Every structure is written in C-alpha cells, then in structure tokens.
Amino acid sequence: SYELTQPPSVSVSPGQTASITCSGDELGDKFAFWYQQRPGQSPVVVIYEDTKRPSGIPERFSGSNSGNTATLTISETQAMDEADYYCQAWDGSTPYVFGTGTKVTVL
Amino acid sequence: QVQLQQWGAGLLKPSETLSLTCVVYGGSFNEYYWNWIRQPPGKGLEWIGEINHSGTTNYSPSLKSRLTISVDRSKKQFSVNLTSVSAADTAVYYCARAKYCYDSSGYSPRGGYYFDYWGQGALVTVSS
Numbered sequence: 001s002y003e004l005t006q007p008p009s010v011s012v013s014p015g016q017t018a019s020i021t022c023s024g025d026e027l028g029d030k031f032a033f034w035y036q037q038r039p040g041q042s043p044v045v046v047i048y049e050d051t052k053r054p055s056g057i058p059e060r061f062s063g064s065n066s067g068n069t070a071t072l073t074i075s076e077t078q079a080m081d082e083a084d085y086y087c088q089a090w091d092g093s094t095p096y097v098f099g100t101g102t103k104v105t106v107l
Numbered sequence: 108q109v110q111l112q113q114w115g116a117g118l119l120k121p122s123e124t125l126s127l128t129c130v131v132y133g134g135s136f137n138e139y140y141w142n143w144i145r146q147p148p149g150k151g152l153e154w155i156g157e158i159n160h161s162g163t164t165n166y167s168p169s170l171k172s173r174l175t176i177s178v179d180r181s182k183k184q185f186s187v188n189l190t191s192v193s194a195a196d197t198a199v200y201y202c203a204r205a206k207y208c209y210d211s212s213g214y215s216p217r218g219g220y221y222f223d224y225w226g227q228g229a230l231v232t233v234s235s
Contacts, residue, residue: 030219031210031217033221035152042226043152043222044225045222045223048221049210086151088222089219090218090220095154095157095165095167096144098152101151
C-alpha cells in the first residue's frame, strides 16, 4: 500500500520560516494536498494541487512537489499557525492516503 | 456556503454497530464523492470510505468486511455503519466532501481528489 511519511515535529520561531516535508514513492507524479488541524478542530485544506491556496488561506502558506517529496512552507510564521499538518495524496488503486502528520510548534 | 453536519451514537460496547449520518447543506450533492474519515485519539487521519449520489462506493481495504456506506439523495444525507466494533475503533469520525482536480498542462496529466469541506467531527468511544 502507498505510504506518506512526515517528520513528527517541527519547531519554528515567530516570524521565521517552517518547512514540512512529505515523502512518498514518485509523489511528484500525483497531486499533493495539505491540511491544517488546530487542537479540537476539523482539518482545513491549506494547499491543493501542490501549490494552490484556497480562498481565505494566507499567502504565507505555499507548497511544492517534485520527485519523491512534497513540501509545505509557512513563511513569517505566526502563533496561530501552531497546529498539526497532514499531507494527502490520491491514487486510483489506494484512493486516499494521509501522511503521518507533523506537529508545528511556534516557540 | 457548504456545510456538513453529522450525528450519531457516541458510546458503544464491543461488538455493537457504529452508525453515523451526515447531512449536506448548500452546494451540489451530485457532483462529489462523500467520505468518512476517522482519527483515533492523539493519532493521525485514516480514510474509511466514500459514496457518490448514485450509490457507488469505495472502501478502505482494512475495514471493507465490516463497513457499509449508504446515501439518501432526497435528503442530501449519507451514512456509515461499522459492525463488530472494538476499542480500536474509538476515534473522532469526520464526514467530508471530496473534490476532483485535474491538470493536463504538465508532461503527463494528473488528477486526484481532496477534501474541501469537513463536518464538525463526532467522538465515538467503544468501551465495555
């Protein structure tokens, strides 16, 4: 079965840049999607189709996807960005696969 | 504005059947796949299964033998039943809408689905 691997945690200082990776076999041949989940809340999509931001998502959120790795980048990180982040891919044979999740801590 | 609202029993005993329903407000019901996703306490997200308006389903292989997802188009509702639950099924269960995206501009076309709207979640606890 298809697997997506993320680092368990990332720490960042306010105003700095956080990068979260998502690794999977030939992930660049699929779309990567990213979700933010604050404590006690439902996930919210922050990046779709590798690089696109839904309406209402700040410009400081950006994404890339190439080879075996997709990356979510949070620029000028704010305290409100502290959350769990999950990548997701879709494959016709496996349907939906979520990454293992990354806890972002803003110190 | 699209909203998903879900409900169902929150406390079950082992071997009972989990049953949850999600109603969709706003937007088209016929153009999307409607999904169930769960999250055990302190753990990550796990896709359970999906259904479209005509009743076509896709299930997670690991749950397929115990799982039924159904739809009521007239009410814009879809439901999940999971039989023979155990403590391992304790989780927050979410309903979500899956949106299709496609891009043919690259060297090879790509397509896929992602979850653009989610329900509020429902904690289901299995305990004797």
